Amino acid sequence: EGGKVVTDGGEVLADVADVLEDEAIDIELEWRHRPTEAFDLRTGQGNGHVQYSFAAHRAVVEVDTELGLVKVIELACAQDVGKALNPLSVLGQIQGGTLQGMGVAVMEEIIVDPKTAKVRNPSFTD
Secondary structure, three states, rough: OOOOEEEEOOOOOOHHHHHHHHOOOOOOOOOOOOOOOOOOOOOOOOOOOOOOEEEEEEEEEEEEOOOOEEEEEEEEEEEEEEOOOOOOHHHHHHHHHHHHHHOOOOOOOOOOOOOOOOOOOOOOOO
16 A cells, blocks of 8 residues: 555554564464354344364564565464364364465455445456
């Protein structure tokens, strides 16, 4: 935006990087699920969650503020999955979900219609 790297909230990151030069920038974000709402027995509508995940992710990235490029140096994930009945399947789900999240964060765009909450991308290759 205007030749600067900014967050969704409008915070300018490039100026901070210029001031700090080669020093690392630590950014933390915490997100919590919205509370579960009971289903309406008449309409079947509601906001019930089948399950919650208890996880922590850590990404170490390098950002080229001149070109706007991001390089992922390290990506770590820890999840409390309870008793895993099929540990290899659980590991595959964790790895797949983590890499999908990384892909969306650094190189993909999912366009969601704000009115209908439907994905607007014509295909998975867009």
